[in-house]
Structure formats: C-alpha cells, structure tokens
Amino acid sequence: MGEAKQDNVVLFSVHSTIFKESENLEGKCTKIESYEFNQGLNYHQLLKSMVTTGFQASILGDEIKSDHVRFLVQHHMVDVIVTTAGGIEEDLIKCLAPTYKG
Numbered sequence: 001m002g003e004a005k006q007d008n009v010v011l012f013s014v015h016s017t018i019f020k021e022s023e024n025l026e027g028k029c030t031k032i033e034s035y036e037f038n039q040g041l042n043y044h045q046l047l048k049s050m051v052t053t054g055f056q057a058s059i060l061g062d063e064i065k066s067d068h069v070r071f072l073v074q075h076h077m078v079d080v081i082v083t084t085a086g087g088i089e090e091d092l093i094k095c096l097a098p099t100y101k102g
Contacts (some may be wrong), residue, residue: 012073025102026098026100028100028102029101030052030058030101030102031052031099031101032052032053032100032101034049034051034054034094035053038084047061047064048064049061050064052101054090058101067091
C-alpha cells in the first residue's frame with residue numbers, strides 16, 4: 001500500500017472515530033435558549049430561563065427551582081448571585097444550530 005493511500009486510511013479512521021452523526025433531540029430534551037435581554041430585565045424570568053441557558057446555568061437553574069432556593073428568593077434573603085462568564089465557544093455553538101440539554 002502506498003504511503004499516501006495509507007495516510008488516507010488512517011485519516012478516514014480518525015475522522016470516523018471523532019465525527020459521529022448527531023441524534024435529533026428535538027422534543028426529547030430541553031432546548032438550550034438564552035434569556036432575551038432586548039425585552040427588558042425581568043428578574044423572575046431571568047432566573048427561570050437559567051434552566052435552558054447552558055450547562056452551568058442549567059445546574060444553577062435546577063437549584064433555583066428547588067424549594068430551598070425558591071424560599072430564599074421569595075423572602076428576599078438572597079442579595080446577590082455570583083457567576084462566571086460562560087465560554088465564548090458555547091455561545092458560538094448555540095448560533096450554529098439548536099442545542100439541547102440531554
């Protein structure tokens with residue numbers, strides 16, 4: 001086997017190992033969508049939207065939905081929520097196609 005042909009076989013093997021066809025998750029999993037700040041700032045809707053904002057925000061959103069955190073927020077015992085800025089790559093990925101939490 002020639003060297004170029006062998007390189008193509010290796011490249012195909014690597015490509016087929018890394019790139020897999022995605023399963024359609026629409027309707028099966030939560031669609032990842034960000035809060036729309038252009039519609040104004042509604043703190044209740046902002047916190048509610050964290051369930052669908054991204055992986056780390058969705059973890060925080062799940063906790064916000066829990067009774068303990070809901071109690072604290074409703075009784076104004078939480079003064080601030082500190083979070084890191086998300087990775088730019090996640091924002092870019094969300095621009096390319098719908099993304100799902102699954």
